[in-house]
Amino acid sequence: MLTITKATPDQIHIIQEIAYITWPETFGKILSKEQITYMLGMMYDDASLRSQITERGHVFLLANVDGVFGGFASYELNYKSGSTAKLHKIYIRPDMQGKNIGKVLMTEVADIARKAGMQYLTLNVNRGNNAVGFYQRYGFEKIGEEDIDIGNGYFMNDAIMQMTL
Helix, strand or coil: CEEEEECCHHHHHHHHHHHHHHHHHHHCCCCCHHHHHHHHHHHHCHHHHHHHHHCCCCEEEEEEECCEEEEEEEEECCCCCCCEEEEEEEEECHHHCCCCHHHHHHHHHHHHHHHCCCCEEEEEEECCCCHHHHHHHCCCEEEEEEEEEEECCEEEEEEEEEEEC
């Protein structure tokens, strides 16, 4: 059975475990190993995740399938304006893909945003990431691109996508 729960700060290790399992598979063909290591450290160390949860308003949802945490999503309501929510992250363990976890997480985030009065759900995705097609199937459209300097000589080369709720 698939259940979705809101992560607590003491579940950071679960988020980290899923990220460290999924990132090499997700980004291995589009980013260097060095950049993957750098970004995982930057975005998923304890201090960063605690800050995202307790200071920056990110809500993490954990997907549990029959006792195994198979994925997570994080979102923020009222992103930059009062009418937009942002999907910051959504990752499904490679061995858990094909079990509708991504669909359930995406639907849950969209429903939460809609109920909170948001008009749009936006996200950034690496332009070379196969997930672009996943997002398009859920109604996201590309509305722009940006290259974000994340330090150490690395950039996130992203498409900006948005869907109307």
